[in-house]
Amino acid sequence: MRISEDPAPGQRLGRYELLRLIGEGGMAQVWAARMEGSRGFHKVVALKTLIPALARDPQFQRMFLDEANLAAKIHHRNVVEILDLGDTDGVLFLVMEWIDGQTMQRLLRPGLRPMPISPAMAARVVADAAHGLHAAHELHDERAVPLGIVHRDVCPQNILIDRDGTVKVADFGIVKAFERLGDTTQTGEIKGKGEYMSPEQAQGYQVDRRSDIFSLGVVLFEAVTGALPFQVLHDLVLPQTGSSEPPRPTLIAPQCPRDLEEIILKALARDPDQRFQTAGEMASALEDFLMRRSGVITTAHVAELLMARCGDKLEEERQRIADAIVPQQRPGWRPKPGATLSVGPPSEGRSRNARTAPRRGIGGLMRAGSDALRPVALPWLVASVSTGVAVASLMFVALSRPRDQRxxxxxxxxxxxxxxxxxxxxxxxxxxxxxxxxxxxxxxxxxxxxxxxxxxxxxxxxxxxxxxxxxxxxx
Structure with missing residues (x-):
């Protein structure tokens, strides 16, 4: 059983009707969808479907369902809410709240060039993300046993900001399920985005919440400076190598206050024991910095910055969603012939593994698996050249390109x-x-x-x- 190779607006998964494809990556597609209820009730949601190759794997299905069920237990204003988890006609999908906003990646790079934000604004956004991560890290089961949730893929693409300036962390679950499937050890490739990985994650070691804190430190460094502290070659992470120490943010952004710089460097400590031990501790340090240096920075200030940089794109995406909904609201409207999620063998003339080029959206929930909708970065390899000089970064390629066209x-x-x-x-x-x-x-x-x-x-x-x-x- 499988999802059709080319799903289109109007296709249905149970009570969810696909409206518009907003993201596609190596693991999943993300759609704007309409949830329909009784007496004419409907609501726009984000619906993520796994690619057929993964959805057909029974082992991955079990692991994905386990991790998604854990992630669904997280309830916090700074975490994207998981609303439903479904398996219709063999199609595995996840339903999340619709975020009418943009990713932090778009905020930091509204055009081709990076645009860092003010230290105070960066501290506000990252502090809110840290609050969301802390809620996930602290989650316990019904017997008060810690669940040990670790995001593993904290990055600007997974930090969403809605129109009112609320920051939300997205995409818990899939990366952990993929790692449990054994892909890392079988292929030697570290899943996720290496330029945001902690040293222990990049080297394939066991990780805990402090790995997410390191990744959040990289996000904060990038937000303040417009650059990444570590950028190196993807797919070639050598477990036996070490990593260089991060540069001081003030070398790139002299306007960065020294006390904020110390927070960044503590989060980026190579030794997990030298980092903040919880995301809540990091959030508190950032809140203290804001009170000492900048006074109150609210979500309204974040919303103002978002609209200034991304307002036009937000309005365009909102209009596209509205246009996609309109036909369904017309009396007598029916999905176009053949607009169903099919069950059976692949379409004639196409191989089972045939894939269309990833499409790119600009609004709503912008993540679609481990590599969707992001400029191609050649992530983190720490390697020594023959002269003994450690090469610890690679340019962040500004042109967007599908991951499979490396x-x-x-x-x-x-x-x-x-x-x-x-x-x-x-x-x-x-x-x-x-x-x-x-x-x-x-x-x-x-x-x-x-x-x-x-x-x-x-x-x-x-x-x-x-x-x-x-x-x-x-x-």
Missing amino acids: PIVDPIAVQTQPSAAVVKLNGVVLGVGSQVIARPKPGVSLVVEARSSDGVSQTVEITSESPARIQINLD
Whole structure:
């Protein structure tokens, strides 16, 4: 039994009618859907369907249902609510509250270039996310036994902000189920987004709530500076390697207050024992910072920033949803012929594994599995080059591209001396110290600038013919 290869608006899963595909990734599709009840009741929800390859796997089904049932027990204003879990005609799906808003990723990157937000605003958003995570981490069962929930994929794509400025953490459950399926050990690939992973998660060790705290520290670093502290090659995480220490945020964003910098660095401590021990503790530190430095920053301030940066996109998405609902409200309207979720073998002429190119939405619940709707990043590998210089970052590619169309891994290592130099690519900050940059296509040139703390700078042009290692000496 399977979902049809090309579901379309008007198809139904029980009492849910699909309205509009808003996200698709390697594990699931996310739809805006209409929940229908008696006497004309209806409500817009977000409905996530697993891709057929996973939905057909009995072992994954059991694990996904276990994890989703745990996640459904989380009730907090800063967590996306799970409303229903269904299995209709062999199609496994999850129903969540509809978030009329945007992801934090869109807030930080409304266009092609990253746009950091003020330290106070970053502290407000991340503190609220920390409150939601703490509620999940603290969850107990009916016998008061801790459930040990860990998100495992905390990142800007999984932090949603609705129109009134409420911050909500999304997408508990699927990553844990995928890890339990054994994919990590079978393929050597770490699921999730490596640039936000804790060292212990990247190396395949057992994780606890402090791993989520590290990931939240990366999010806070990015929100304040516009750059990531760690960026490295995806799929090549070597368990035997270590990781470099994060750069100080003030090297990239001098306006970052020192006390906020200390909060970020504590969250990013390599040793879990040196981090905040609970997300609630991190939230309290951020709330104290806000009271000392900025006074009261409310959800209204967050909503104002969201509308200033993403208001047009929000209105466009709201109109698309309204347009999708209108036909269903007309008297005598019926789904188009064939608009059902089918049961049986794949359509003739198409292989069972055939997949259409991922589509991209801009509003509502924007996550669709481990890699949906995000600019392609080549995540975290900590590797040592033969010269002994640790290469601990890779440029964040600004162009969106489906995950299954990965570039050829033929990177260029840019090494700086001194190692604390800030490195920019075409004017965009990549990070501090040595960087690994994806090799440009023939005919394309990139400009790399390195600047030391005393103001000495040097630029280098990189092309498809550049050597694999470039040294920039600022001493």
